[in-house]
Structure formats: C-alpha cells, structure tokens
Amino acid sequence: MARGGNVLGRGLAKAGRVALFLGRILGQAIPSLNHPRLLVAQIYNTGARSLIIVMLCGLFVGMVLGLQGYDLLQRFGSESALGVAAALGLVKELGPVITALLFAGRAGTSLTSEIGLMRATDQLTAMEMMAVDPVRRVVAPRFLGGIIAMPLLVAIFDVVGIYGAQLIGVGLLRVESGSFWSQMQSAVEMRDINEGLVKSVVFGVACSLMAVYEGFHAEPTAEGVGLATTRTVVISAVLTLLFDYLLTAAFLNS
Amino acid sequence: MSNTSRSLEIGTGMFVLLGFAALAFLSTQLPASGLQLHSAMDSYTVTARFDNVGDLKVGAPVTMAGVRIGRVTGVSFESSDYKALVTMAIERHYNQIPDDSDAAIQTSGLLGAKYVGLGAGGSTNYLANGTQIQFTQSALVLENLVNKFFANTAGKKDSDAK
Amino acid sequence: MPAEAVVEVRDLRYSIGGRAIFDGLNLTVRRGEITAVMGPSGTGKTTLLRLMMGAIRPDSGDLTIFGERPWRLGRAALYALRRRVGMLFQNGALMSDLDVFENVAFPLRAHTRLPEPLLRRLVLMKLQAVGLRGAAEFATGSLSGGMARRVALARAIVMDPELLIYDEPFAGLDPISLAVILRLIQTLNATLGITSIVVTHDVEEISQIAHSSFLLAGGKAAAHGTPAELRATEAPVVRQFMSGLPDGPMPFHVPAPDYREQLLGKD
Numbered sequence: 001m002a003r004g005g006n007v008l009g010r011g012l013a014k015a016g017r018v019a020l021f022l023g024r025i026l027g028q029a030i031p032s033l034n035h036p037r038l039l040v041a042q043i044y045n046t047g048a049r050s051l052i053i054v055m056l057c058g059l060f061v062g063m064v065l066g067l068q069g070y071d072l073l074q075r076f077g078s079e080s081a082l083g084v085a086a087a088l089g090l091v092k093e094l095g096p097v098i099t100a101l102l103f104a105g106r107a108g109t110s111l112t113s114e115i116g117l118m119r120a121t122d123q124l125t126a127m128e129m130m131a132v133d134p135v136r137r138v139v140a141p142r143f144l145g146g147i148i149a150m151p152l153l154v155a156i157f158d159v160v161g162i163y164g165a166q167l168i169g170v171g172l173l174r175v176e177s178g179s180f181w182s183q184m185q186s187a188v189e190m191r192d193i194n195e196g197l198v199k200s201v202v203f204g205v206a207c208s209l210m211a212v213y214e215g216f217h218a219e220p221t222a223e224g225v226g227l228a229t230t231r232t233v234v235i236s237a238v239l240t241l242l243f244d245y246l247l248t249a250a251f252l253n254s
Numbered sequence: 255m256s257n258t259s260r261s262l263e264i265g266t267g268m269f270v271l272l273g274f275a276a277l278a279f280l281s282t283q284l285p286a287s288g289l290q291l292h293s294a295m296d297s298y299t300v301t302a303r304f305d306n307v308g309d310l311k312v313g314a315p316v317t318m319a320g321v322r323i324g325r326v327t328g329v330s331f332e333s334s335d336y337k338a339l340v341t342m343a344i345e346r347h348y349n350q351i352p353d354d355s356d357a358a359i360q361t362s363g364l365l366g367a368k369y370v371g372l373g374a375g376g377s378t379n380y381l382a383n384g385t386q387i388q389f390t391q392s393a394l395v396l397e398n399l400v401n402k403f404f405a406n407t408a409g410k411k412d413s414d415a416k
Numbered sequence: 417m418p419a420e421a422v423v424e425v426r427d428l429r430y431s432i433g434g435r436a437i438f439d440g441l442n443l444t445v446r447r448g449e450i451t452a453v454m455g456p457s458g459t460g461k462t463t464l465l466r467l468m469m470g471a472i473r474p475d476s477g478d479l480t481i482f483g484e485r486p487w488r489l490g491r492a493a494l495y496a497l498r499r500r501v502g503m504l505f506q507n508g509a510l511m512s513d514l515d516v517f518e519n520v521a522f523p524l525r526a527h528t529r530l531p532e533p534l535l536r537r538l539v540l541m542k543l544q545a546v547g548l549r550g551a552a553e554f555a556t557g558s559l560s561g562g563m564a565r566r567v568a569l570a571r572a573i574v575m576d577p578e579l580l581i582y583d584e585p586f587a588g589l590d591p592i593s594l595a596v597i598l599r600l601i602q603t604l605n606a607t608l609g610i611t612s613i614v615v616t617h618d619v620e621e622i623s624q625i626a627h628s629s630f631l632l633a634g635g636k637a638a639a640h641g642t643p644a645e646l647r648a649t650e651a652p653v654v655r656q657f658m659s660g661l662p663d664g665p666m667p668f669h670v671p672a673p674d675y676r677e678q679l680l681g682k683d
Contacts, residue, residue: 131495152273182313
C-alpha cells in the first residue's frame with residue numbers, strides 16, 4: 001500500500017515538473033523566434049525527416065483499412081460505404097494516433113538523444129555559463145518545430161491512407177469509384193476534420209514536450225541518455241492514447 | 255555551410271507545402287460542402303419527383319438494368335407539391351431511354367446506400383435534356399415496413415381470434 | 417600591497433545527501449593572478465566552481481565574486497555576472513552542430529549585435545591567439561582533444577572576460593598539447609592581465625605558472641601559498657599530494673573487515 005502511494009506521489013511530482021518545464025518553454029517560445037533559422041532546422045528535423053515513414057505507414061494502414069472495411073461492410077451489403085469507413089477511421093482516429101506514435105518513435109527519440117547528449121557533454125551547462133538560456137536556444141525551437149510538424153504529418157498520413165484504401169477498394173475489390181468518393185464526401189463533416197486536427201495538435205504537444213523534457217533532464221551519462229530515450233517513447237505513447245480517449249469523448253458529447 | 259542550410263530550407267519548405275496541401279485536400283474535398291472529385295462526364299440532365307427519397311445522397315449512382323448510366327446531381331424539396339425533386343445527370347451516350355420509364359429509389363444491400371434504378375418503358379420517344387420522369391417509386395423506409403409488419407400480424411391475430 | 421580579491425570564500429559549508437563537501441573552506445583569488453585549486457579527486461573542486469557561478473547555493477558561509485553573492489542574483493543579474501567570466505570545461509563542451517568558427521562566435525552572436533565583418537575579425541583574432549586560425553572551417557567532431565580544448569579556450573576569451581576559469585585543463589592531454597595549454601594560460605594572464613583560476617590535480621604543471629595555490633582536502637583548504645611554499649611544507653596531507661605518494665593521510669586501503677577473517681573464514 002505504501003509502495004503504491006509512493007509511486008503515485010512520484011508520478012504526480014513528475015507531472016508537476018513536466019508542467020513547470022512546459023511553462024518555462026512557453027515563456028521562452030516567443031524570444032526563441034528571434035532565431036528563425038533554428039526553428040526551420042527543427043521543423044525539418046522532426047517533420048521532413050519523418051515524411052517517408054509517415055507516408056509508408058499511411059499507405060499500409062489505408063490499404064489494410066480497405067481490406068478490413070470491405071470485409072466488414074460486404075457482410076451488410078454496404079461495400080459502397082468503404083470510402084466513408086476509410087476516411088472517418090483515418091481522419092478521426094488512426095491518422096492522429098498512429099502518426100503520433102510514429103512521431104514519438106522517430107522524431108521523439110531523436111530529440112531526446114540529441115538534447116541528452118548535449119547535457120552529457122556539458123554543452124547545456126556551457127551555454128548557461130555563457131549566459132545563454134539553453135531553453136531558449138535548444139529546447140524551445142525543438143518543441144515548436146514538433147508542434148508545427150505534427151498536424152502536417154497527420155494530414156499527409158490521412159491523405160495517403162485514403163488513397164491506399166481506394167487503391168485496394170476500387171482498384172482491387174471493385175468497389176464503385178463514384179460511391180467510394182461521393183458517400184465519403186456526404187458523410188464526412190467539418191467537425192470530423194476538426195476533431196482530427198485538434199487531436200494532432202494535442203498529441204504533438206504531448207510527444208514534443210516529453211521528448212525535450214526527458215532529454216533536458218537526462219542523467220549526464222551514456223546510460224542516462226538511453227534510459228531517457230526509452231522513457232520518451234513509453235510516456236508519449238501512453239499520453240497519446242489517454243488524450244485520444246479524452247478528446248474522443250469530448251467531441252462525441254459536444 | 256550555406257549549401258546545406260539552403261537545401262535544408264528547401265526541404266522544410268517542401269514538407270510544409272505538402273502538409274498544407276494535404277490539409278487543404280481534407281478540408282475541401284472531404285466534407286459535404288466540398289467539390290466533387292471525379293471528372294465531369296458528358297451528360298444530359300433529367301429530373302424526377304418522389305414522395306420519399308429516403309437518404310438518397312448527391313452523387314449516388316443512377317442505374318438501368320443494374321448498369322450505372324449516370325449519377326444524382328441534386329436533391330431538393332419542392333414546397334409546391336411537398337415532394338422531393340431529384341436531378342440526375344445521365345451519360346450522353348445513353349440517349350435511347352424511353353420517356354415513360356420509371357425511376358425507383360432502391361437500396362444496395364440491407365443497410366446499403368440508396369440509388370436510383372430506372373426501369374424501361376415502351377415509348378418510342380426518348381428522355382432528353384430537361385425532361386422529367388413521370389413514373390416514380392419512393393424509397394422503402396425501414397421503419398414504415400416494420401410498423402406495417404407489426405400492424406399486419408396484429409390484425410391477423412385479431413381475425414384469428416374472432 | 418596585495419591585489420583586490422575577485423573571489424572571496426569565507427567559512428563555506430556545503431553538503432550533498434549528508435556528505436559534507438565543504439566544511440569551513442577559506443579561499444581568495446586575487447586580481448591579475450593565476451590561482452591554482454588543487455586536490456585529490458572528489459574533494460569538490462567542480463562543486464566550488466558551480467557555487468562560484470551561482471548554479472548552487474551554499475548551506476552556510478560566504479562566497480562573493482566581483483563583490484556579489486551569485487546565488488542571490490535574479491536571472492538577469494546572474495547572466496550579467498556570467499558574461500564577465502570565461503569558463504573552459506573539462507571536455508571542451510563545444511556545440512556539436514557548429515563548426516570551429518561558429519563555436520567561437522557563439523557568445524558574440526548571442527550577446528552582441530556586431531556587424532559580420534567585425535565579428536569575423538574578432539573570431540579570427542582569438543583563434544590566432546590559440547594557434548587555430550587555420551582550423552576555422554573544421555567540424556567539431558574532427559578535432560582532437562587538445563584542439564577541441566583550444567577552441568573552447570578561444571570561445572572562453574572571445575568576450576574579453578575579467579576572470580577565466582579552467583576546469584581540469586590538462587586532463588587527458590599528450591605532453592605537447594599539455595605544454596601548449598600551459599603556455600596559453602600563462603600568456604593570456606601575462607599579456608591581458610586576466611585573473612585565472614585553474615582547477616587541476618596536475619601538480620607539476622600548474623606549479624610552473626601559478627602565483628597562488630590552494631590544496632583542498634577534508635572540505636577545507638589544507639594548505640595555501642605559493643607553489644614553492646607548498647612544496648616545502650611539512651604537513652603530511654600536503655606532502656602526500658605534492659609528492660604523489662600512494663599512501664599517507666589519504667589511505668591506500670578503503671576501510672574493510674579483518675583480512676584474515678574474510679579470507680579464511682571465522683574459525
């Protein structure tokens with residue numbers, strides 16, 4: 001019992017520290033825009049370099065959706081609704097969630113190990129000693145870069161996924177092309193797009209924040225950086241799925 | 255140094271452009287208000303009035319003998335006779351449809367989408383641009399069917415009991 | 417008349433997790449002098465630097481640098497203080513994503529709005545001072561340990577600081593690189609009058625150039641004076657350290673149970 005309380009206490013303490021760190025980052029967010037080059041480099045780092053993996057996985061997920069959706073719908077004779085199933089499934093759920101997990105795995109670990117290495121080689125301390133705020137110089141651009149990159153990656157994932165579903169559905173399984181698109185267009189509403197957009201931003205904040213937090217607070221050893229990288233992925237995944245539930249419920253109720 | 259930063263900036267720009275293009279696609283192409291995606295076909299317009307169109311959607315196929323010959327381009331309510339006016343675009347090369355053919359709103363599968371099925375009449379005059387199909391059959395609404403079924407069984411029980 | 421004190425430490429006490437790092441430390445760094453801070457590993461030399469730079473606060477006692485108590489300063493004032501100090505880290509701590517030139521230019525870009533040609537000249541001058549002007553385009557990853565440390569030194573002096581702190585500048589260097597760094601420390605001090613603090617345990621090297629030495633042991637300054645005075649002193653702690661004796665007040669054996677008992681078992 002005491003052990004459980006201890007874990008809870010540590011969890012709360014960590015949540016508090018992460019929240020405080022977020023406050024510190026936000027405080028330095030505007031000043032960090034004085035170095036736009038840094039932000040551009042980070043959008044490239046987190047976004048452009050994740051493009052291949054996001055498009056590949058989007059294609060495969062879309063194709064699977066095509067197959068599974070067809071299999072499910074044709075039991076009700078509603079294969080023509082495949083476009084609806086694929087679009088809604090991707091835009092509302094699979095796009096934001098899977099992209100976030102991919103982001104945590106590829107960009108998140110990269111951020112954590114990069115910042116962790118700077119911590120381990122005293123680069124961050126050196127900056128402090130040179131009276132340069134490492135949060136402004138190193139952390140904030142990376143955090144903002146991740147937040148900007150995430151919704152874009154999700155949108156790309158969604159589009160590639162829908163085409164993947166069409167590839168299988170219309171191309172392979174002979175679903176009527178007109179119905180595929182027309183039913184999708186009449187069933188998908190702006191609020192579905194909004195839901196996906198809000199989720200992608202929230203997931204982007206969560207994953208980017210955890211990545212930079214763990215890197216910044218890693219133990220300054222090789223082992224410490226490795227552990228921090230693992231924590232980034234695990235906590236990002238859990239947070240993503242938790243927020244997914246909360247946001248889905250919120251959107252359903254409104 | 256400036257070479258790599260140049261290509262980095264270009265790469266980032268392309269990524270951001272791609273992302274926004276995808277967002278634009280999702281926002282404009284997908285929702286109900288969006289533009290139609292597939293290519294405009296060479297077609298002529300035909301209308302029909304129904305008592306009940308069910309959930310017939312714009313873009314639904316128009317078929318004859320099971321073959322797709324066009325699509326629904328508009329569904330609106332006519333307050334003059336409280337009926338639904340359905341506008342259809344028939345592909346131009348299907349220009350020998352008798353003008354006394356009937357249009358029925360049918361369901362594809364059990365829970366499937368509604369579509370318009372044309373049944374051939376016997377007239378030697380053909381449907382042309384702007385003409386209206388006179389004989390129509392409304393959609394079968396599931397709830398009405400169920401109510402009817404229960405009403406029938408109840409009636410039967412009563413008559414059996416008597 | 418002795419020069420004014422740039423750093424004054426009086427009766428400093430600091431502990432981490434129950435272990436006392438400093439237990440009444442007294443230390444003075446005078447302007448324009450090279451002050452050596454020596455001691456065996458783990459005596460808290462790096463902790464002293466962190467206290468000086470305001471990264472941590474002492475439990476009790478006093479520490480002033482340029483007359484200020486660094487842990488009392490707000491962030492802006494603390495940063496202003498740090499701009500007056502140049503620090504050379506043990507492993508150089510260069511920014512891994514910048515080349516040599518950009519690393520040295522880093523403080524200038526961060527704190528000044530110098531026009532590019534002027535900034536370029538300043539950086540090249542500092543690189544020239546450490547003998548690395550020809551390496552300006554090199555990537556950080558391709559530098560040897562000694563060269564990396566020289567670049568870090570150029571970066572430390574680029575803002576013309578009043579105080580230079582060297583944290584283990586000789587650690588892990590070959591004899592030639594070592595001689596280079598030694599000469600640089602001395603030259604910078606002699607020509608620019610920069611007050612220098614050298615934290616090290618390389619007794620031989622630092623004794624050649626230091627004006628004043630402090631030997632830290634047991635959380636206090638076990639001895640202080642000129643290198644010659646320290647070499648001549650009789651105190652066992654100082655003797656052991658200065659002469660490099662394996663056993664003495666710092667015992668060779670870590671406390672352990674009885675040898676015979678542990679080896680042969682209790683009969």
